[in-house]
Amino acid sequence: MSGVNERAHKAAHRTPDYTSSGPGDLSVHRMPGHFIRRLQQVAVRLFGDCVGPELTPVQYAALCAIAQTPGAGQAALAALIGYDRATIGGVIDRLEQKGWVARSGSPEDRRLNLLSITPDGQAALARAAPAVLAVQDKLLEPLDQQEREAFERMCLKLLAHHLG
Amino acid sequence: MSGVNERAHKAAHRTPDYTSSGPGDLSVHRMPGHFIRRLQQVAVRLFGDCVGPELTPVQYAALCAIAQTPGAGQAALAALIGYDRATIGGVIDRLEQKGWVARSGSPEDRRLNLLSITPDGQAALARAAPAVLAVQDKLLEPLDQQEREAFERMCLKLLAHHLG
DNA sequence: TACGATCTGTATGCATACTGTCAATATTGC
DNA sequence: GCAATATTGACAGTATGCATACAGATCGTA
CATH class of the missing domain: 1.10.10.10 (Winged helix-like DNA-binding domain superfamily/Winged helix DNA-binding domain)
Structure with a gap:
């Protein structure tokens, strides 16, 4: 068992919003800002699991x-x-x-x-x-090569816009 | 002036890694996990700027x-x-x-x-x-409609994989 | 029904994050 | 050369985020 972020992980299992999404949902579950927060959570947990404490x-x-x-x-x-x-x-x-x-x-x-x-x-x-390299790979695991490149390209585009 | 996250913001302006990227860079600047961390930073700053403290x-x-x-x-x-x-x-x-x-x-x-x-x-x-809705829009500002949909779809795919 | 497993909220400790502020130190403008 | 300004590292205060532990409450089951 990883033990890292176990409660938030289990909690997420009960969240119905990432597999089926009803229309007209005004909650945080449709907001990119929330997605990014959750992805950051996932990335940190993966890092802890792969690299250690x-x-x-x-x-x-x-x-x-x-x-x-x-x-x-x-x-x-x-x-x-x-x-x-x-x-x-x-x-x-x-x-x-x-x-x-x-x-x-x-x-x-x-x-x-x-x-x-x-x-x-x-x-x-x-x-x-x-x-650490393994973490990056696991993080993008569900995306195919083309999607990975697109995802990274869009991240860089967003960062260049907001930081550059 | 927003005043939110001013130091890290100014700092980011001196970071050369999001506009031009040399090959063979083994640092964090090529890691999706780092992108996500930075995006989270951007999203929080935008939220503070748009919504208030x-x-x-x-x-x-x-x-x-x-x-x-x-x-x-x-x-x-x-x-x-x-x-x-x-x-x-x-x-x-x-x-x-x-x-x-x-x-x-x-x-x-x-x-x-x-x-x-x-x-x-x-x-x-x-x-x-x-x-809050304005934040989401500003966050994805540099992406066109098609890219926005692709970005959100990939985020959901990643979250469904890691949390679902 | 007694008892162990599970769940709930809370407390503590550690690790980010960022704002505001300050003292020491450089740098600049004149 | 000197006063105004900027930079650097530190500290206090606030807000997450998670691991661990605990006490009280509930539940499943023998």
């Missing part, structure tokens, strides 16, 4: 970005993956506690916490990578 | 479900919209504080908190409804 989706993204952009400050890192400055601090705290990330001050700009990934962090990242 | 997306969904399913307990309500039993308590607390929802015990089953919407709650719901 040592690393959350948020922590994986941060670790990944730190590995790819060594020497960035917290604000720059947050900018890369779309986090809030107020949130990233706690995320890095937890990664630092695990010994996967190191903070070091910058001599040039004493406001900055330069971030770098440790060898242990590299190992954790490498360990998690296959499972 | 009096009502969160979560609270709207709960209020909506209570209005449509009078006399349900908290667990039943949570099941309807895919919340956790532990989370819904706090959501209802806040709706109750605003005087939009009433809890009342059931004589038949003394475990239950029967939920009902108050006249003030009805008014708040009616007041918010147009803005």
